[in-house]
Amino acid sequence: xxxxxxxxxxxxxxxxxxxxxxxxxxxxxxxxxxxxxxxxxxxxxxxxxxxxxxxxxxxxxxxxxxxxxxxxxxxxxxxxxxxxxxxxxxxxxxxxxxxxxxxxxxxxxxxxxxxxxxxxxxxxxxxxxxxxxxxxxxxxxxxxxxxxxxxxxxxxxxxxxxxxxxxxxxxxxxxxxxxxxxxxxxxxxxxxxxxxxxxxxxxxxxxxxxxxxxxxxxxxxxxxxxxxxxxxxxxxxxxxxxxxxxxxxxxxxxxxxxxxxxxxxxxxxxxxxxxxxxxxxxxxxxxxxxxxxxxxxxxxxxxxxxxxxxxxxxxxxxxxxxxxxxxxxxxxxxxxxxxxxxxxxxxxxxxxxxxxxxxxxxxxxxxxxxxxxxxxxxxxxxx
Numbered sequence: 001x002x003x004x005x006x007x008x009x010x011x012x013x014x015x016x017x018x019x020x021x022x023x024x025x026x027x028x029x030x031x032x033x034x035x036x037x038x039x040x041x042x043x044x045x046x047x048x049x050x051x052x053x054x055x056x057x058x059x060x061x062x063x064x065x066x067x068x069x070x071x072x073x074x075x076x077x078x079x080x081x082x083x084x085x086x087x088x089x090x091x092x093x094x095x096x097x098x099x100x101x102x103x104x105x106x107x108x109x110x111x112x113x114x115x116x117x118x119x120x121x122x123x124x125x126x127x128x129x130x131x132x133x134x135x136x137x138x139x140x141x142x143x144x145x146x147x148x149x150x151x152x153x154x155x156x157x158x159x160x161x162x163x164x165x166x167x168x169x170x171x172x173x174x175x176x177x178x179x180x181x182x183x184x185x186x187x188x189x190x191x192x193x194x195x196x197x198x199x200x201x202x203x204x205x206x207x208x209x210x211x212x213x214x215x216x217x218x219x220x221x222x223x224x225x226x227x228x229x230x231x232x233x234x235x236x237x238x239x240x241x242x243x244x245x246x247x248x249x250x251x252x253x254x255x256x257x258x259x260x261x262x263x264x265x266x267x268x269x270x271x272x273x274x275x276x277x278x279x280x281x282x283x284x285x286x287x288x289x290x291x292x293x294x295x296x297x298x299x300x301x302x303x304x305x306x307x308x309x310x311x312x313x314x315x316x317x318x319x320x321x322x323x324x325x326x327x328x329x330x331x332x333x334x335x336x337x338x339x340x341x342x343x344x345x346x347x348x349x350x351x352x353x354x355x356x357x358x359x360x361x362x363x364x365x366x367x368x369x370x371x372x373x374x375x376x377x378x379x380x381x382x383x
Contacts, residue, residue: 015062144239298349324346
């Protein structure tokens with residue numbers, strides 16, 4: 001999706017990953033405009049500025065959502081800002097008129113590919129502010145450790161993969177005896193669809209994100225199927241005893257103050273596998289719902305006082321969705337104020353409207369069996 005500034009006459013385009021997503025031997029260099037935020041003159045289509053979030057992408061880190069446009073004050077300087085969240089777990093913040101970063105974005109050295117024919121880019125952009133809203137990369141300290149036994153099992157599992165910081169490239173499957181690289185936040189992790197929501201009065205950005213380790217390797221294609229040297233081969237990354245491989249939280253909501261470049265708060269979103277028999281006795285509290293357990297698609301509705309979001313209600317031990325939990329949070333603290341159990345699958349952005357003196361929240365539902373409908377929930381009448 002795009003974003004536009006009517007007053008400035010500018011439109012902002014989030015740009016995808018080039019093909020082949022995971023092997024770039026036939027597209028050397030940075031691959032300019034790929035995985036970028038691109039600003040155009042709306043009237044002419046002329047490029048005004050662009051910023052590339054990933055050079056020579058190998059991880060499917062396309063910019064998957066529309067940027068947020070918001071006016072902020074940094075120090076004493078008012079800025080017409082653009083904030084772009086990403087699968088990388090970074091928030092990239094610019095003056096939307098000029099493309100100048102509000103805070104420095106540093107080019108830092110990253111691990112290089114050893115895949116034949118690949119020439120990965122030597123550096124990648126790292127925003128100095130705001131802090132990442134997701135875990136970046138993976139090492140042994142990130143593995144699940146609710147009990148010593150679980151940690152030991154997770155360490156043994158992790159030995160099958162290449163681990164490393166963000167932007168560690170995929171490997172050829174089997175190279176060095178490894179199944180693949182564990183990529184974090186992962187192609188389905190970080191901030192994917194639908195991106196973030198912003199409060200225009202406070203300059204606070206709210207982003208729902210996922211910690212989603214993805215095992216990636218490349219393999220030669222089957223004869224006659226492709227003219228590339230390598231294509232992707234996803235590798236499962238199961239954790240011990242059916243639990244996630246990593247520590248929680250597995251899903252988060254983060255409030256980012258764009259006036260200061262700091263996090264205002266961060267909470268786990270969803271309960272996660274707290275009822276798993278191996279850890280139920282630990283009474284761990286909310287862990288955030290693992291990817292695939294409780295997928296949220298609608299984003300966050302921001303009101304004067306609340307954040308309203310939803311996630312699928314998992315079945316027994318997270319297997320299969322059983323309706324949807326619509327939740328309301330205090331937007332200043334992240335405190336959960338209430339929830340409604342909706343007995344169907346919600347999808348799309350939550351909406352709110354006033355009718356007859358009563359406030360309503362409406363969300364699209366159904367969709368898998370031709371049972372689309374719009375569900376409207378009424379708030380209690382004021383006394």
